Amino acid sequence: MPLSAYHVRTSIAVSDIQKAIGFYEGKLGLQVLESGPSAHIADGSRVYGSGGGPALNVYQSDTAGKTAATLATWYVDDIDRVVDELVSSGVEFVRYDQFEHDAKGITARAGGGRIAWFQDPDGNTFALEADV
Numbered sequence: 587m588p589l590s591a592y593h594v595r596t597s598i599a600v601s602d603i604q605k606a607i608g609f610y611e612g613k614l615g616l617q618v619l620e621s622g623p624s625a626h627i628a629d630g631s632r633v634y635g636s637g638g639g640p641a642l643n644v645y646q647s648d649t650a651g652k653t654a655a656t657l658a659t660w661y662v663d664d665i666d667r668v669v670d671e672l673v674s675s676g677v678e679f680v681r682y683d684q685f686e687h688d689a690k691g692i693t694a695r696a697g698g699g700r701i702a703w704f705q706d707p708d709g710n711t712f713a714l715e716a717d718v
Contacts, residue, residue: 595633595640596658599647600708603630606644609706610634613675616642636660651708658712665692665700665716672704679704680711 600606603624610616616634624630624645631645642658662668669679669690679691680703687693687702695701699717706712 593639595643597643597645598657598706598710599650599652600644600706600710601646601648601650602707603627603632603644603646605707606646607632610642610644613672613677615675651710654709654711656703656711656713660712660714662714662716665702665714666690668714669702677704 610632611618611634616636618632619635619640620633621629622631624647627646631643633640634642634644636642660668669692673679673690681687681691682693682703685693690702692700692702695715699715701713701715703711703713
């Protein structure tokens with residue numbers, strides 16, 4: 587059975603759901619679509635919407651922050667504006683030594699366009715990408 591016919595949602599493990607709520611809702615401005623239990627934690631998960639549908643399942647887990655890989659990417663039209671808005675909300679952008687970043691932390695993306703990375707309180711990495 588092919589999976590391309592089904593919606594997919596990224597799952598993000600966090601160590602403290604209350605701290606995560608402050609970041610995902612307060613700093614990123616994501617809207618909660620639903621909340622519920624996560625394993626043995628009664629109110630330990632949230633599903634956030636983005637782009638018109640469910641996008642992120644954030645749940646409390648002991649496995650939080652165990653990967654350095656980028657877990658999700660938002661594709662934006664104006665990366666400078668979105669970076670500025672997130673910085674004004676308290677989001678800090680990550681700079682990697684192997685890339686040249688501009689003053690905002692944005693770098694050239696492989697194949698063209700631009701990219702910037704940020705992390706949640708557990709060190710889960712996310713990206714913003716734009717074609718220009």
